[in-house]
Amino acid sequence: MMRSAPLLALLLLAACTTAAGVDTPDRGTGRNDTTGEADTSDASDTVATADTAGDNEPADTAVSDTTANTAVADTTPDDTDTAPDTLDADTATADTTATDTAPDTAPDTTIDPACDRDNDGFAALSCGGDDCNDNLARVRPDGSEGCDFTDNNCDGANNEGLDCTFYAHTPSELYRIDPFAGTSTLVTSTPTLWDFDTDTDGTLWGIGPDGLYRFDSGAWSTISGLSGVTGSSPNGFAIDSTGRAYATGGGQVYLVNLDTGTFSLIGNLGGFTSSGDCVVDKSDTVYMSASGFGEDDLVRINGSTGAATLIGSIGFPSVYGLTAAWGFLFGLDASGNIIEINPTTGRGNIVQNFSNRVWYGAASSAGR
Ligand SMILES: [Ca+2]
Ligand SMILES: [Ca+2]
Ligand SMILES: [Ca+2]
Ligand SMILES: [Ca+2]
Numbered sequence: 001m002m003r004s005a006p007l008l009a010l011l012l013l014a015a016c017t018t019a020a021g022v023d024t025p026d027r028g029t030g031r032n033d034t035t036g037e038a039d040t041s042d043a044s045d046t047v048a049t050a051d052t053a054g055d056n057e058p059a060d061t062a063v064s065d066t067t068a069n070t071a072v073a074d075t076t077p078d079d080t081d082t083a084p085d086t087l088d089a090d091t092a093t094a095d096t097t098a099t100d101t102a103p104d105t106a107p108d109t110t111i112d113p114a115c116d117r118d119n120d121g122f123a124a125l126s127c128g129g130d131d132c133n134d135n136l137a138r139v140r141p142d143g144s145e146g147c148d149f150t151d152n153n154c155d156g157a158n159n160e161g162l163d164c165t166f167y168a169h170t171p172s173e174l175y176r177i178d179p180f181a182g183t184s185t186l187v188t189s190t191p192t193l194w195d196f197d198t199d200t201d202g203t204l205w206g207i208g209p210d211g212l213y214r215f216d217s218g219a220w221s222t223i224s225g226l227s228g229v230t231g232s233s234p235n236g237f238a239i240d241s242t243g244r245a246y247a248t249g250g251g252q253v254y255l256v257n258l259d260t261g262t263f264s265l266i267g268n269l270g271g272f273t274s275s276g277d278c279v280v281d282k283s284d285t286v287y288m289s290a291s292g293f294g295e296d297d298l299v300r301i302n303g304s305t306g307a308a309t310l311i312g313s314i315g316f317p318s319v320y321g322l323t324a325a326w327g328f329l330f331g332l333d334a335s336g337n338i339i340e341i342n343p344t345t346g347r348g349n350i351v352q353n354f355s356n357r358v359w360y361g362a363a364s365s366a367g368r
Helices: 005-019
Strands: 166-169 173-178 183-189 195-198 204-208 211-216 219-224 236-239 245-249 252-256 263-268 274-280 286-290 297-301 308-313 319-325 328-333 337-341 348-353
Touching: 166 195, 166 319, 195 274, 204 236, 236 286, 245 274, 286 308, 286 319
Parallel strands: 195 236, 236 274, 274 319
Antiparallel strands: 166 173, 173 183, 195 204, 204 211, 211 219, 236 245, 245 252, 252 263, 274 286, 286 297, 297 308, 319 328, 328 337, 337 348
16 A cells, blocks of 8 residues: 655654754653764763763763763762862872862872972871971982981981081090980090180191190190280180181180181170180181170171170070081080070070080081
8 A cells, every 4th residue: 555645754854863863852752862872962871972061960871971070979980070079089090189088099190289298299107108207398208318406318317327426525525426316425635625626627726725726636736825815815716617717715806827826816895705615607607605694695706806796695604615517506515515506596405415514615517
């Protein structure tokens, strides 16, 4: 039997619609696609095909969305979020920001900023990392060990392999002191000295009531008397990076010629009195401990005029020795204390104590 013309046209139109791939709802409500073409709106496929629009329905279970879900958790962790969401834990790719509430099972390739506060590329111990100080960028597993109070390379030991000692003396004995470890080694005895310091080649020079001394090859030799001293016998002595030697005594500061042993007056200290030592730091600034009321003061001396300026109270009396060592300023007192002094405020802090030791003088380290 022949079909009618209108029925034939309707069947042809249905065939053309299917071939064009528009599936919403192209074959009637409740009928699923079987060929897996892409949705252009929000209907569910039974065959997995990526959505082209970032919808929030947990529809595709095997293929990632091409647009990140921003409001609803993925049911399967995907690795294609451009902005990580807070609800899924990526298992294969690191998040770019630290917003996971569930931890990644694979290590992140970048460290969460909260775990690397000093931004040195190593995570804090509290985050499972190996940065033993996450507040100091110079302290890190690949850091360089230096003479200080810190394990700079996080290997569990401090100042390993380094000689972090300077010379210090009592009324009769010469020691090497490690201010960080709190250890001392007796070197030899001394003549009567008020103070000493090392010159640019490491030689130790001292001054006492009888004059200038030199310590060489394990023995002390007398260089001269106190020629040129006009007032009190100097009790402070320091040599700067150019070999210029200073001595302080009473209210005066002198230049000392190490070749001839003669002292020449630079000037008066402007009312300050030398307590027992002067010192020159890495930048050739001259400091002195001055006798105060009960506690000594730290003062700065103008090396050309001798004029002294108060910095502040050290907080301890009888600071007879000063040393500039590895960037620190240490004071040594008559009670056996090693005191770290803040050169900006003058304030001191006890870092070590050698009981029953009376420190008279200290010499700066080669590196200062
Ligand atoms: Ca760090
Ligand atoms: Ca660090
Ligand atoms: Ca170390
Ligand atoms: Ca160290």
